Amino acid sequence: xxxxxxxxxxxxxxxxxxxxxxxxxxGSTTLRIERYGLRGDPRAVPWAHTGTHGYQxxxxxxxxxxxxxxxxxxxxxxxxxxxxxxxxxxxxxxxxFNFRYEDGGAALPYRVELGDQxxxxxxxxxxxxxxxxxxxxxxxxxxxxxxxxxxxxxxEQTDWRDGVDRGNRFHGxxxxxxxxxxxxxxxxxxxxxxxxxxxxTDRGRLVTSLAAVRDFVLWERQDLTAEAEWARLDGRAVSDxxxxxxxxxxxxxxxxxxxPLDYQLRYRRHGAGFxxxxxxxxxxxxxxxxxxxxRFPLGVGLRGRYDRHLAxxxxxxxxxxxxxxxxxxxxxxxxxxxxxxxxxxxxxxxxDAWGVIDSRATEARxxxxxxxxxxxxxxxxxxxxxxxxxxxxxxxxxxxLALSHARTFDxxxxxxxxxxxxxYRVRDGLGSSAVLNPTLRLDAARGAHQLGMRLDYRTxxxxxxxxxxxxxxxxxxxxxxxxxxxxxxxxxxxxxxEDDRTTEAWRAGLFWRYQFDTILGIGQ
Amino acid sequence: xxxxxxxxxALVPPTYAGSLRExxxxxxxxxxxPAPPPLSPVPLTLVERFVHExxxxxxxxxxxxxxxxxxxDRARLLDELQQSLPLDARLRILSVGTVQTLSQQPLxxxxxSEVLVRVRGQIEFTGADGQLQLLPTHQEWVVRIAQRVP
Numbered sequence: 001x002x003x004x005x006x007x008x009x010x011x012x013x014x015x016x017x018x019x020x021x022x023x024x025x026x027g028s029t030t031l032r033i034e035r036y037g038l039r040g041d042p043r044a045v046p047w048a049h050t051g052t053h054g055y056q057x058x059x060x061x062x063x064x065x066x067x068x069x070x071x072x073x074x075x076x077x078x079x080x081x082x083x084x085x086x087x088x089x090x091x092x093x094x095x096x097f098n099f100r101y102e103d104g105g106a107a108l109p110y111r112v113e114l115g116d117q118x119x120x121x122x123x124x125x126x127x128x129x130x131x132x133x134x135x136x137x138x139x140x141x142x143x144x145x146x147x148x149x150x151x152x153x154x155x156e157q158t159d160w161r162d163g164v165d166r167g168n169r170f171h172g173x174x175x176x177x178x179x180x181x182x183x184x185x186x187x188x189x190x191x192x193x194x195x196x197x198x199x200x201t202d203r204g205r206l207v208t209s210l211a212a213v214r215d216f217v218l219w220e221r222q223d224l225t226a227e228a229e230w231a232r233l234d235g236r237a238v239s240d241x242x243x244x245x246x247x248x249x250x251x252x253x254x255x256x257x258x259x260p261l262d263y264q265l266r267y268r269r270h271g272a273g274f275x276x277x278x279x280x281x282x283x284x285x286x287x288x289x290x291x292x293x294x295r296f297p298l299g300v301g302l303r304g305r306y307d308r309h310l311a312x313x314x315x316x317x318x319x320x321x322x323x324x325x326x327x328x329x330x331x332x333x334x335x336x337x338x339x340x341x342x343x344x345x346x347x348x349x350x351x352d353a354w355g356v357i358d359s360r361a362t363e364a365r366x367x368x369x370x371x372x373x374x375x376x377x378x379x380x381x382x383x384x385x386x387x388x389x390x391x392x393x394x395x396x397x398x399x400x401l402a403l404s405h406a407r408t409f410d411x412x413x414x415x416x417x418x419x420x421x422x423x424y425r426v427r428d429g430l431g432s433s434a435v436l437n438p439t440l441r442l443d444a445a446r447g448a449h450q451l452g453m454r455l456d457y458r459t460x461x462x463x464x465x466x467x468x469x470x471x472x473x474x475x476x477x478x479x480x481x482x483x484x485x486x487x488x489x490x491x492x493x494x495x496x497x498e499d500d501r502t503t504e505a506w507r508a509g510l511f512w513r514y515q516f517d518t519i520l521g522i523g524q
Numbered sequence: 525x526x527x528x529x530x531x532x533x534a535l536v537p538p539t540y541a542g543s544l545r546e547x548x549x550x551x552x553x554x555x556x557x558p559a560p561p562p563l564s565p566v567p568l569t570l571v572e573r574f575v576h577e578x579x580x581x582x583x584x585x586x587x588x589x590x591x592x593x594x595x596x597d598r599a600r601l602l603d604e605l606q607q608s609l610p611l612d613a614r615l616r617i618l619s620v621g622t623v624q625t626l627s628q629q630p631l632x633x634x635x636x637s638e639v640l641v642r643v644r645g646q647i648e649f650t651g652a653d654g655q656l657q658l659l660p661t662h663q664e665w666v667v668r669i670a671q672r673v674p
Binding site: 024026027028030043044045046048055057058059061063065067068069070071073075077078079083085086087088095096102103104105109110111116118120121122123129136138140144146148158174176178184186211212213227229251280287289305307309320322324346348361363381383385387398400402423425426427431433434435458460462465466468485495513515 | 543544545546547548549550551552553554556557559562563565567568569584585586596597598599600603606607610611612616618619621622623624626627640642644646648650653654655656658662664
């Protein structure tokens with residue numbers, strides 16, 4: 001029902017806004033049919049559903065500019081679904097519908113947006129994808145200062161199907177002032193109500209924030225961008241929490257004009273009752289992040305970082321503190337020009353006030369990339385991770401080595417790229433196990449034809465269970481002809497535990513894609 | 525992704541730019557503040573290939589290479605992934621859904637796009653009982669793609 005309403009709205013809006021304008025239309029549709037098969041233990045394969053699955057995606061964008069001060073666009077996409085791997089529901093589902101119209105020639109320039117959209121006021125008030133109606137006015141006050149007034153009402157929902165839970169609701173306004181010399185300032189007010197999954201006693205909450213962004217020069221040599229936001233939430237956001245609380249975030253980015261130095265600082269503090277719905281704010285928490293980089297001659301880079309995070313600050317006080325140092329050495333200081341080196345060292349401490357958590361982790365990584373003749377490249381990554389859990393008296397040590405080599409060559413008239421590689425990981429102590437994973441990837445292309453192949457073999461040696469061998473084969477062929485692409489895929493997975501009860505699963509797929517980009521010329 | 529040259533690719537914060545909203549001029553309203561050009565959708569193939577690269581990076585413990593610099597709690601997230609995941613954990617992509625180009629900014633020789641893509645996947649690892657464990661994920665990723673435009 002809602003998908004049909006979207007279609008009807010589309011036609012009506014295009015008819016209303018598109019008169020006397022050439023309409024640019026672009027989009028695509030992809031039909032995909034897959035079959036999954038299994039022999040052996042269904043609990044040992046990653047595909048939970050066997051049999052035939054198919055779906056057809058569509059996307060369409062229409063846009064036009066009737067004159068120099070008016071334009072509109074319409075975006076819609078969705079799926080006709082018959083697959084358990086694509087969408088939770090069968091049938092037609094519109095996943096995105098957005099209509100946008102703007103008129104800069106009106107006495108009060110305005111923009112209207114209906115449907116799915118990125119609703120963004122600020123990180124502490126509203127920053128979500130919503131199904132909403134939005135009106136923006138940009139009154140001209142003369143001079144360089146720009147004003148933007150936004151009113152918005154909408155709901156958090158990811159598609160237009162009936163019968164799904166109604167998401168959180170938002171209703172708010174934002175006033176933004178932007179001046180080239182004074183910066184960017186905003187006053188945001190958002191009323192929020194929990195959706196059907198929320199608490200029945202939820203009567204909504206009001207979040208108000210003041211935010212500012214300003215560029216300035218420090219000591220006539222450092223270009224800085226400072227950003228600050230303070231927000232207050234009124235209304236009980238947590239059942240046993242206070243009926244109002246506040247949040248704060250500060251951010252600073254700097255680049256030095258004369259020295260090869262840049263740095264960033266971020267701080268945030270959210271009260272125990274500060275839980276605005278339309279954000280990713282973690283209530284009752286504090287956070288600090290800092291990093292600084294210095295670029296030496298010959299491209300050598302050094303960057304240090306520090307972060308500290310406190311969650312459940314008012315009771316358990318879960319604390320995570322980390323610092324690290326990374327070092328980049330392109331062309332090995334000029335000694336070996338075809339090798340780039342990088343190192344990274346980090347430590348992290350975790351603890352809480354109850355003594356349940358008390359651990360320390362240390363990690364060291366070294367990677368090199370060596371460029372060879374004919375565009376070939378070799379990558380080697382070595383890492384070591386040590387975790388000491390003092391609260392449980394456990395410890396683990398993990399070592400990893402990953403090596404790959406990519407080489408391109410001509411095989412007759414076919415261009416081939418071959419990438420053999422191996423990944424070896426071993427963990428001692430808590431959760432000890434070992435994984436050896438050699439792979440081979442081949443990509444071949446000629447004209448409109450592309451063929452890819454990947455071979456994957458993995459041995460697992462877990463301490464708590466029987467040894468196991470996994471293997472995988474992936475074949476991927478594509479043929480492109482003008483606006484059409486046809487693809488064939490085949491994937492086979494096998495699993496052989498130590499007791500020889502082998503399980504095999506396979507997936508065979510076929511897809512057809514049609515893409516277009518044209519001028520319709522309606523109304524001309 | 526090579527048929528359209530990607531200059532840089534990154535998985536950006538789930539809440540978009542993580543900053544105060546920007547002033548977006550309305551077309552024709554003020555000659556001193558020209559409106560950005562209409563969106564030009566990013567090719568599907570480019571986005572699909574990048575989604576699989578992200579999954580490979582996650583499985584190879586190399587997410588550092590694709591995670592945007594401004595991702596909230598970036599260092600903590602990367603450390604947790606390195607230090608807490610089961611040794612054989614990997615991310616499998618089950619389907620890549622429709623793709624929506626959200627915004628674009630001009631670059632000296634191309635454009636930078638933010639794209640929303642629906643991804644169904646699952647995290648796979650061996651549990652303490654030796655059985656395969658599957659954790660399904662259904663997410664909307666925001667991906668930043670820079671293209672060189674002729």
